[in-house]
Amino acid sequence: MSTFVKLAILLPCSFFLVALIKFLYDYLWIPLRLQHMMNSQGIKGPPYTFIHGNNKEATKTTNEALSKPMALRHDIFPRVQPHVYSCVNRYGRNYLAWDGKRPELVITEPELVNEVLKNSVTTFPKRKPTFFLTGIFGNGLVTALGEKWVKQRKLANYAFHGESLKNMTPAVIASVETMLEKWKGYVGKEIESEELSKGIQDCVMNIVKKREDEVLNGKANSFGNDFLGLLVNAYHDSDENNRLLMEDLVDECKTFYFAGQDTVNSLLAWIVFLLAIHGDWQEKARREVIEIFSNQIPDSEGMSKLKTMTMIIYETLRLYGPPNGLPRRVTREVQLGKLALPASMDILVQNIAVHHDPHMWGDDVHLFKPERFAEGIAKATNYNAGAFCPFGLGPRNCVGMNFATMETKIVLSMILQRYTISLSPTYVHSPIPYITVQPQHGIQVILESLGNDT
Numbered sequence: 001m002s003t004f005v006k007l008a009i010l011l012p013c014s015f016f017l018v019a020l021i022k023f024l025y026d027y028l029w030i031p032l033r034l035q036h037m038m039n040s041q042g043i044k045g046p047p048y049t050f051i052h053g054n055n056k057e058a059t060k061t062t063n064e065a066l067s068k069p070m071a072l073r074h075d076i077f078p079r080v081q082p083h084v085y086s087c088v089n090r091y092g093r094n095y096l097a098w099d100g101k102r103p104e105l106v107i108t109e110p111e112l113v114n115e116v117l118k119n120s121v122t123t124f125p126k127r128k129p130t131f132f133l134t135g136i137f138g139n140g141l142v143t144a145l146g147e148k149w150v151k152q153r154k155l156a157n158y159a160f161h162g163e164s165l166k167n168m169t170p171a172v173i174a175s176v177e178t179m180l181e182k183w184k185g186y187v188g189k190e191i192e193s194e195e196l197s198k199g200i201q202d203c204v205m206n207i208v209k210k211r212e213d214e215v216l217n218g219k220a221n222s223f224g225n226d227f228l229g230l231l232v233n234a235y236h237d238s239d240e241n242n243r244l245l246m247e248d249l250v251d252e253c254k255t256f257y258f259a260g261q262d263t264v265n266s267l268l269a270w271i272v273f274l275l276a277i278h279g280d281w282q283e284k285a286r287r288e289v290i291e292i293f294s295n296q297i298p299d300s301e302g303m304s305k306l307k308t309m310t311m312i313i314y315e316t317l318r319l320y321g322p323p324n325g326l327p328r329r330v331t332r333e334v335q336l337g338k339l340a341l342p343a344s345m346d347i348l349v350q351n352i353a354v355h356h357d358p359h360m361w362g363d364d365v366h367l368f369k370p371e372r373f374a375e376g377i378a379k380a381t382n383y384n385a386g387a388f389c390p391f392g393l394g395p396r397n398c399v400g401m402n403f404a405t406m407e408t409k410i411v412l413s414m415i416l417q418r419y420t421i422s423l424s425p426t427y428v429h430s431p432i433p434y435i436t437v438q439p440q441h442g443i444q445v446i447l448e449s450l451g452n453d454t
């Protein structure tokens, strides 16, 4: 055989061999070594399987759990995150899972949750956004990292606090009034509670969009001093270093639309559902609203006095809050509690597990009991911040939290002033995990007028 022929055979063979060794190193050696390293620190978990990790098993259990409706109870954790539920029960409150070949430390212990989220900019940053996430949110505040995040967050912090927030109240009230006008036709009939909240969001978003169009078409150059206004001002900033690109402005609008819409929609839908089946709490909340606002339009000052409603909002977020966890990563070898973590580790804070943990909340963990929050979050969680974090925690917590709470309080107050709500017999309890927990077939309720719907 000539040297040329030998080379022609040997070269591809050696390339193939090197590629195979690299492949086995990445997909077998590294995961098994990591698994051993974590096991030796007491962290167990479902065993790594070649290439797929635990993904196949997780998809199968989720499909099974979601294949049928559940009884009218609130223990939704085994349904919306069945794989996490079974792993926590089997391997403990913190365990190692495998997203393909990527190791993921799932944590549900409040102390560790606190440590990770409080250090979310430095030691445990957010992961680089996936293609899917960038598609939904654009590259806005939810997914931004580093300097870009610092700049955008400053702007958003300013827009969603204090006076700026108060300035948004009239827009929300106007939207709710438009929605309630439509409801008049539904009295005594069945209505989708999710549809209702969607209506409000659509109105708010239309206002935002209209103003965006006006500026984009050059019809106006001032947006006022709310978040959109601040964004557009930053876009026109004379200092090039501070100036926001048009691409970033659009991404930020997308981010706020999706981060704000889906979340508040489902919160409102689940509150309406819970008040429909817990008539005593509906009555308590109504009494409080009438005491504070009588039958007048809600105002910012009165909203801060809505104690019962705040308790109801917290308890709803505990039971039906965002289900998919908060993803973070480790960028260098670090210590988390007593654990030594290698640089390539991902972390997933599973707050749904924390919110449904009987060790934390007691044997009545699955019952709707807003009175848990009667003396505030700190008392309810025994001063353990990581135990209740529906809006996240630390520097990357939800920037829209106050806006979401304000919006929810306005909508609920205005509904309770006018209607009693009961659950329709056609409702089927089927919560499913999306970005938030959603009612798969909507929530059908029946409204009865209290005679104040003029």
Ligand code: HEM
Pocket: 141, 142, 143, 153, 255, 256, 259, 260, 261, 263, 264, 267, 321, 322, 326, 327, 389, 390, 391, 392, 393, 395, 396, 397, 398, 399, 400, 401, 403, 404
């Ligand atoms: C019930 C309503 C809401 C819930 C439960 C909720 C939940 C959350 C959570 C858990 C995070 C933290 C994510 C993480 O740490 O990885 C977050 C971040 C964020 N939320 Fe919300 N959210 C709500 C409403 C809103 C609203 C109304 C807006 C805007 C109008 C908004 C905008 C954002 C933004 C921009 C971030 C990213 C902040 C950053 O990374 O600096 N959210 N939200």
